[in-house]
Amino acid sequence: MRVKICGITNLEDALIAIDAGADALGFVFYEKSPRFISPQKAKEIIKELPPFIERVGLFVNETKKNIEDIYKYTNISLAQLHFDIDKDFLESFEIKVLPVVRAKKKEDILKFKNYYRLVDAYVEEFGGSGKRVALDWFKDVDCSKVILAGGLSPKNIEEVKKYGFYGVDVSSGVEAYKGKKDPNKVKEFIKKAKSIE
Template identity: 75%
Template sequence: MRVKICGITNLEDALVAIEAGADALGFVFYPDSPRYIDPAKAAMIVADLPPFVERVGLFVNASKDFIEEVCKATNMSLAQLHFDVDEEFIESLAIKALPVVRARSKDDIKRFANRYRLVDAYVPQFGGAGKRVALEWFEGVDCSKIILAGGLTPQNVGEVKKYDFYGVDVSSGVEAKKGKKDPKKVREFIAKAKFE
């Protein structure tokens, strides 16, 4: 199972995550988030990363031009679209995109069924609320293209392994405080998700 550590705001956290085995790092380009990072700062962190690490830019209610401009300037490899988009919008982007499904019901997780997508629990605000999606919704569902997010921690990530998700995404579950990761939690989360 692949692991994305989201809400990276500094190089130290990025390098700890990579060294522990993270496959992807997430950078939040949504100014209202406590994990927001200025694109210029994100570009500096990315410049110091080793190769073969996926760099994911998270966007909320952003225009096509803004997404493309920021991704190019920061050398992102993927745009995570944390707002309601359709196939046309995704296809129109010059960068590969990952739609986010903010699930209120079991039916919601079938959206974008032919695509890789991130499934998070619906909350009125965007991301980092630590609310979990009901795992029973995934019983009997092909989860091979789903990245699960929302309310994951080192203590509970083991529970989701039986569903064979493509990956898991964590932010608040491995923080010391908003915007700063706890290295011990990061290492423990990745070990439990990938190696145990």
Template identity: 60%
Template sequence: MRVKICGITNLEDAQDAVELGADALGFVFYEKSPRYITAQDARQIVDKLPPFVQTVGLFVNESSKHINDICHLSGMQMAQIIDDEDNTEFENLNMKYLEVIRAKSKSDLEYLNKHNYYLVDAFVEGFGGAGKRVALEWFENIDCSKIVLAGGLNASNLQELKKYNFFAVDVSSGVEASKGKKDKEKMKEFIQKANGN
């Protein structure tokens, strides 16, 4: 499975994640998050990354213009968008995007467009990094090959995902030493497990 390490706030964590084999790095542009980073600070990290590592900006209920502007300033290649309030005009985005489904029940997953990729996270009152898991039984009889799974993942529970064939996994709190600071050993173990090692 591909791995995205989300909530990157500093260069050391970014470089460690890449060295350990992360496919993508996530940067949180939601000001109320303890993992929030400014576009300028994110750009300083992005400019030092090697090629072929995807950079993903996380946005919550923002306009398309705001997302376009921040992605341009920060060097994001993709936007990951929570749009609970219908603020985002997706057709006006200048980059690839991944829509976030904050699942409350299995019914939230049954009518997804099978041609699109989605990130599925557990619904929580706040946004992101709460460590809550989506019930895996909701994915029974659903094609998960275009789903990125997030929420409550860590190295010890990745084995349970194997039979579902998710496209990728997205982890934040599960590989942290503290909010906004990653634990290199946790990242190493997580990426190894995701790769079947």
């Protein structure tokens, strides 16, 4: 199972996550988030990262042009579209994008079912709240293209492994405080997510 550590705001947290085995790092380009990072700061961190790490930019209610400009400027490798979009908007990009489904009910998790997608619990403030999606919604659903987010932590990550998710995405569940990661929680989360039962 792939692991993304989201809400990276500094190089130290980025390197700790990579050393612990993270497959991807997330940078939040949404100014209202306590984990917001400027494109310039993200670019500086990304420049120092080793190869083969996915660099994900999180965007909320942004125009296609802004997303593509920040993508190229910062050298992220994937744009995570954390707002309500349709298939036409998704397919209009030349760059690599990941749709986010903010699920209110079971049927929502099937939106974009033929695409890799991130499924998060619906919250007004666009994520980072620690709210969880009901796991029983995923029973008998093909989760091989689903990245699960929302309310994950070292305490509950093992509950999700039986569903066969492509990956998991964690932010607040491995923090010391908003915007700063707890190295021990990061290590424990990744170790448990990647251990074979």
